[in-house]
Amino acid sequence: MIDIQHHGATTGVTGSCHELNVGHDGVLIDCGLFQGQEEGRDANADNLTIDFPIDHIRALIVTHVHIDHVGRIPYLLAAGFEGPIICSEPSAIMLPEILEDALKIGFTRDRALIEQVLGLIRSRIVAVPYGQWHSVFDEGACALKVRLQRAGHILGSAYVECEARDGDIQERIVFSGDLGAPHAPLLPEPQPPEKTDRLVIESTYGDKDHEDRETRRYRLKAVLEHALEDGGTVLVPAFSIGRTQELLYEIESLIAEFGESSIEGELTWNNLEIVVDSPLAAEFTRIYDQLKPFWDEEAKDLVQQGRHPLSFDQLTVINDHKDHLEAVEYLAKTHRPCVVLAGSGMCAGGRVVNYLKAMLGDKRNDVLFVGYQAAGTSGRDILTYGPRGGWVELDGERYDIRARIHQVGGYSAHAGQSDLVRFVEGISQPPSEIRIVHGDRAAKLALKNKFQGIGLMGIMIP
Ligand SMILES: [Zn+2]
Numbered sequence: 001m002i003d004i005q006h007h008g009a010t011t012g013v014t015g016s017c018h019e020l021n022v023g024h025d026g027v028l029i030d031c032g033l034f035q036g037q038e039e040g041r042d043a044n045a046d047n048l049t050i051d052f053p054i055d056h057i058r059a060l061i062v063t064h065v066h067i068d069h070v071g072r073i074p075y076l077l078a079a080g081f082e083g084p085i086i087c088s089e090p091s092a093i094m095l096p097e098i099l100e101d102a103l104k105i106g107f108t109r110d111r112a113l114i115e116q117v118l119g120l121i122r123s124r125i126v127a128v129p130y131g132q133w134h135s136v137f138d139e140g141a142c143a144l145k146v147r148l149q150r151a152g153h154i155l156g157s158a159y160v161e162c163e164a165r166d167g168d169i170q171e172r173i174v175f176s177g178d179l180g181a182p183h184a185p186l187l188p189e190p191q192p193p194e195k196t197d198r199l200v201i202e203s204t205y206g207d208k209d210h211e212d213r214e215t216r217r218y219r220l221k222a223v224l225e226h227a228l229e230d231g232g233t234v235l236v237p238a239f240s241i242g243r244t245q246e247l248l249y250e251i252e253s254l255i256a257e258f259g260e261s262s263i264e265g266e267l268t269w270n271n272l273e274i275v276v277d278s279p280l281a282a283e284f285t286r287i288y289d290q291l292k293p294f295w296d297e298e299a300k301d302l303v304q305q306g307r308h309p310l311s312f313d314q315l316t317v318i319n320d321h322k323d324h325l326e327a328v329e330y331l332a333k334t335h336r337p338c339v340v341l342a343g344s345g346m347c348a349g350g351r352v353v354n355y356l357k358a359m360l361g362d363k364r365n366d367v368l369f370v371g372y373q374a375a376g377t378s379g380r381d382i383l384t385y386g387p388r389g390g391w392v393e394l395d396g397e398r399y400d401i402r403a404r405i406h407q408v409g410g411y412s413a414h415a416g417q418s419d420l421v422r423f424v425e426g427i428s429q430p431p432s433e434i435r436i437v438h439g440d441r442a443a444k445l446a447l448k449n450k451f452q453g454i455g456l457m458g459i460m461i462p
Contacts, residue, residue, distance in 0.1 A: 002164045002171050004200065006437060006462050007052050008032060014068040014374060016438060018175060018200060019057070022164045023142035027059045027083075029160055029175045029200075033071025033102070048072060048106070050079040059136050061146055062087035063177025064157035065094045065241060071102050074117055077124075084126045086134065088148050090156030090291050092127035094241065094284065101240075101280050105349070130158065141167045152180030152190040153413050154242035155288055161193055174431075176201040178438070179415040179423060183213040185249040186288070186309075188296040190415075192426030199431040201420065203439030204372060206447030209416040210409055221254050223368060223406045224339065228272070229264050231335040232364030235403075237352045237379055239345035240281035242413045243371050245288045247341060248274070249299070249309045256307065267337055270314070277318040277327060277342040277351050285310050285317075324351055332358040335365075346377035353394055356382070360392070365403040372414065375440070383407065421450055433458040 002022050008015030015034035020027050033048070050072065062070055062085060073085070073095075087095060096118050103114045128134045128148055136144045143165045148158035157180065162173045174196040182189035211219065227234045238244045251274055258269040276282055289310045292303060302309055318324050331338060344350040356378070359365040367386070373379035381392045386405035391398045415423065424430065434451060436444045436459065444461050451459050 002166055002169060002173075004173065004198070004435065005052075006435075008034065015072075016063075016069045016177075017072070018437070019052075020144075020162055020164065020173060020175075021056070022144050023166045024056055025058050025137055025142055025144070026056050027061055027136055027144065027146075027162075028054075028057055028076075029061050030063055030069040030177070031060055031072045031076050032069040033067050048075045050075055050081075054079055054081050057081060057083060059083040060085045061160050061175075062091055062095065063151065063160060063175065064154050065091050065098045066154065066178070066239070067098060067102055069177070070095060070098065071106075073099060073121065074103060074107055077117070077120060083124070085121065085124045086126045086128055086136070086146065088156045088158045089127045089129060090287075090294055091158070092125050092156075093291070094156055094287055095125060096122055097280070097283055097287070098241065133163070141165075149193065150188060150190055151177050152182070152184060152187045153178040154180075155187065155245075155291060155294055157187075159190065159193070161196070171198065172196045173198045174200070176423075178202050178204070178413070179420065180413055181210055181415050181419055184413060185213075185246045186295055186299050190423065192423050194427070195429035196427060196431045198433040198435070199424065199427075200435045200437055201424070202414070203420065203436045203443045203447045204414040205416045206420060206436065206439045206443035206450075207417060207445075208409075208443075209418050216408060217250055217253070220250060220408050221258070223366075223408055224254075224272075225263050227366035227368065227404065227406065228267065228337045230364045231264075231337050232362065232366065232403075233331045233335075233337075233355070233359055234339045234366045234368055235352065235355050235359060236339065236341045236368045236370060237345050237347050238281070238341045238343060239371060240278055240343050241284045243345060244276065244278070244281040244341055244343075245285055245310060246413065247370060248276070248285065248312075248315065251339070252307070252309045252312045255312065255314060264337070272314060273316060273336075273338045274314050275316045275318060275327065275338060275340045277324055277340055277355075279319045281341065281343060282317040282319060325354070328354045328358050331355075332362070335362075345371045346373050346379040347382065347394075348377045348379070353378075356392075357394055357399060360399045360401050360403050363402045363404065367403055367405050369405070369407045370409075417447060417450060420447060421454065424451065424456065425454065430456060431458070433460065435460045435462050437462065
């Protein structure tokens with residue numbers, strides 16, 4: 001018997017966790033945290049526990065290190081999971097970093113305990129190079145091997161090809177993880193697998209296409225110029241991994257192209273200040289910068305030309321909490337034109353909340369959303385009610401929204417509908433079953449219709 005179960009990301013885009021069973025043994029693909037109100041749960045302690053049997057789980061395979069794919073790993077270990085954590089080489093470097101942060105926020109402040117958990121996680125990580133088969137188990141009638149392929153979503157992201165055998169039954173199953181959009185900055189686009197019998201595919205943008213890269217880049221430029229006209233801060237809530245680096249990459253390219261052109265009066269692209277106010281985002285930017293071999297050709301070319309797409313002169317990083325508080329106060333008071341990137345990406349916590357509290361009330365400030373905002377998050381509320389002059393509740397208090405709200409889609413690091421269709425159409429031996437996960441209901445239905453429209457069969461929404 002070879003079967004698939006889902007323990008998350010079936011009624012939304014968070015809490016990804018899928019189980020593949022081969023005979024009596026199984027593996028998990030991702031073990032992520034729930035965010036917002038998805039799955040009818042909040043990310044509080046009682047929803048973090050692993051509420052399914054894991055005695056037979058032989059390994060965890062991590063598609064990428066976003067918290068909605070790896071955030072429950074400490075709880076998996078606490079539940080007694082003893083197997084390896086299999087992931088790509090860049091993910092192996094990034095996973096302890098992201099979990100250290102998650103542990104500090106949601107688990108304990110006890111340094112020794114954190115170190116102990118991280119030590120345990122490090123000892124379990126097995127880094128597997130892209131494109132190589134790795135045997136997970138091969139005993140008696142049952143065997144499973146996996147191969148990671150580049151998913152183009154964030155650094156280290158992978159889709160997982162599984163080759164499973166139980167007696168006479170042999171099956172190839174692909175888990176997409178999160179797929180990147182083609183022409184995303186920094187990373188090469190995903191190439192479809194040659195074949196699969198079953199496919200579990202994400203659908204975050206199953207009902208939408210993104211703008212093309214150049215349009216989006218110039219829209220970013222226009223939004224920033226417009227936002228900075230009246231001074232004030234442009235606040236960009238951004239995930240620490242992926243989106244922050246993509247945005248920095250694009251902003252550096254705008255600076256390189258428009259250098260001395262005036263944004264407003266004396267302010268030019270060359271002297272526009274960009275602040276990354278997040279130790280975690282800064283740390284991941286450093287890791288991205290180190291792992292240039294995993295960049296795409298375009299980005300490698302820029303480095304050859306002597307450019308520094310992720311560490312340019314106009315960039316300031318704020319690590320210290322004290323410096324962060326000072327920056328919030330200083331910028332709110334002086335209205336000095338500046339672009340601030342801070343997490344969390346959906347305004348569900350983190351330093352961005354302090355900026356929002358200080359800045360939402362002033363119309364000179366602007367908030368620019370560049371990523372998906374899940375239902376129930378403050379980010380979704382600001383995006384929905386902000387343009388109508390509404391309010392948002394932050395830490396139990398109401399804040400009126402007078403700052404202008406903008407959105408530039410596509411820095412989502414997720415494939416759009418056509419990209420997902422192209423990915424599936426590119427599989428030369430198409431799957432006989434497709435399970436659509438990791439999307440809002442509307443997105444999943446739209447993608448299902450699209451797949452059926454091109455003659456694909458066996459489409460399920462679990
Ligand atoms: Zn992701």
